[in-house]
Amino acid sequence: MQDILDLIRASARGLWNYRWWGFLATLAVGAVGTMVIMAIPNQYEASARVYVDTQSILKPLMTGLAVQPNADQQIAMVSRTLVSRPNVERVVRMADLDLGASSPAERDALVDRLMSSIRFASAGGTNLYTITYRADQPDRARKVVQSFLSIFVESNLGDNRRDNDQARKFIEDQIKAYELRLTESENALKDFKIRNLAAMPALGQDAVGRAGEIGGALSQARMELAQAEQARDELKKQLAIEPQTVATDDRGFAMGAGLATGPSGGTRAVRTEYDDRIDGLRKRIDELKLRYTDQHPDVVSTRRVLEQLEASRETERKAEVARQEAAAKAAPAAGARPPGTAVNPVYQQLRVSLAESEASVASARARVREYESRAASLHASAANAPKVEAEYKALTRDYEITKRSYEQLVSRRESVQLSEQMGAASGIGEFRVVDPPRAGQDPVFPNRAWLLSGLFLLSLAAGVATAFLRDQIRPTHFDLRSLRAATGLPVLGVVSMIVDSRARARARRGLLVFSGSAAAYLLGFGVMLAWAWLHQPIK
Template structure:
């Protein structure tokens, strides 16, 4: 630490030896700095403030109906990209700054200058923006700011419309593509259904349900066919004389006589009675009514047989072919034959359907897989199509809303205005800086001179610098004349330094007075 202090003191003593050179350099630098500061042209600032209102009443009302982008983020991005080369070129034309430009190089220089001097700043977090520009001509600065405000507002609206148009155009192209896909999918489904029309079932029934119904109907038809065949065979035996039907003589022989129509109805009612007795008691009205109907049919049969006996007794010599009972049996046989034929056709049809359904069920899994694939593709295309149509309506509504300018409202809080007094340079701040720079230059000049012509003030410094042994030191004892001369030199140095500071002080005071009078 002691060595450092000794070295510092040695440097200061060496610089002190060249103080006159330092004062001279300080005066020269001070004069040059003052002249440069005073000759800097005044620049006037024009500014404007714009408030971007993003809180619209339509925003919550149209929530879910329109696409609502982050308007604050868009405005912030617009403010950061506003000062771009295309916008600056447009500003040059709008503010008539290109009237005196004669060359391409001058135009490029003007664009570069505007790009570096134009400023747009966000004030706080309230979407308040300040646009400013400085120029030697206040009217020119005001025109530039006015043009910049117009570009700021127009760029936001133009971007909104361009984005909305691009979105609608893209969605329309996608909708047309999906319409074609839907038409193709519907045609494939139609062709598939036409090819496999027999597999289509109504009321949500599956193929197994259809097969079960066909089996039930087939069994029922076969049972009905057997009943009809038995009834037909009985009629044939009666006509052929295998059973006595015309003139039963013995008591109780009526029970063996068959009347197909009445007997069939009696059998049907008896079966119905059995079903009713399984569910109801003997006193149930349906059971009583069925028993009464069976009794009436049996009475009708007895009366019919009685009529036949009377006819046979009254016409003992009539032939069998002319016998009305025989004729009635022939009619009943013909009806029975027709019924058998009809039931045979029904059974054949049901058997054909059963075989066809069984055959189709073997290939049904493959057909169902193909149908599922077609239906899945169709549903996907349909869902995407419906979503795109919904998005198109939303984009249309968003575009109309953007055109109305209701989402972001640009309000000019302070119109472009140029200040009456210069915004720069701040000479009251630059002059003290010039004084400090002059003093620093003088000190640096003295230090450099001391390093160029070094002086040793003690033996140790000389020995350290040369590396030679020191035999001794000789001291100079100044006389009175030398001391007086040294004092006079110090006084001149102090007067020169004080004079430099005083000159700058007078200049700063005068400039401050002029500034206050101009205000």
């Protein structure tokens, strides 16, 4: 411990012995450092706060990325996107920064410095960022930031308008193309339906199911035809054994009949054999029209039978009129005519029933022929049906896909127009200025208060280091122990130094001069620090 104290004491004496060397070094470092600090040009900062829709700007850049970038990476990407070289070159021209550049190389160097000097940082909010720039003049810094904002706003509006125009043009072209394709699909589907009109009602149904339906209907029609023919044959048998006429009395009335004829041969409530059949067929036609159209085979065949019966009735009426006229001429002028004959009403009723049965047979036979024709047509087209159905499905599918795409494009066009109207009404875009550019009147660099404080400590350290090194180069020993340790020789004795009055006076003057010099140095640094504090507070 004593050795350490002796070492500290010896070092302190050595420093004091070379105090003027240390003071000169302190003064030199302080003076040179002060001149350097005062020569550093002031830097003024201008800043503006903006809103940037990073999702809209970065969406093309982040397409296909599996991992989305974090906030710092997004800021860096936005900075590189907005602070691009073309934009910086425009800023250099707008802010007149290239007036001092006499060559393209100097202009490129100026652009590079400006790109590295612009700071783009997050302002603490969502999509809020701060643009800052430092220059040696406040107006120049503000002009640079304002130029950047102007370029960003103009490019944003221009890009939005250009993007909207391109999107609208693309959608319009697609709509025209799909409209043409839709028209072609409609025409192809229409032509297919016209070519395959007979097969259209059956499309979409199972071929086996259609064959079963037609076979069942054909069997039912054949069974009905057999029943109608059996009923007709039975009526024919009854009609064959029934007499056509019955005897009449002397007054001209049929005996045992419900009909009578007058003496002149005219009929009393006499009807032809076709009247009831015609009435029955007319009722049947009315019933058929309720279920079928006029072109249905049953309706057509029944109407044809009706026309034949009406023609036969007209012929029979004419014949009956002629017969009655001949009988009237041959009859005596007065008195009752002799007993004769009259038409058997039972026979007439059987004839009517037979006519109706014939009509039913004709109708059933027409249905059988129709179903047989359908079955034959289905059998003939069975091999081609899958191809026709596949072609129909393909045409229908193409038409539906084209129609759906066309409707989606029309809806997207409406969405684009609505988005443009909303953007124009609200003014919302990818880039908006929140706080306009503003430059402070106090320089932000250099911070001379901090620099002078550090320089003061550095100068003191330089003085102490200089005195210490000088003492190490030419050491002075003040006791026997340090001398013996330094030389390694035995010390025989010590001679005391006698200080006279002149030496004491000289030592006092030297102490006063050193103290005054040190005080002046401290005072000068204090004044410099006070000036720096007043003009630029320590932040």
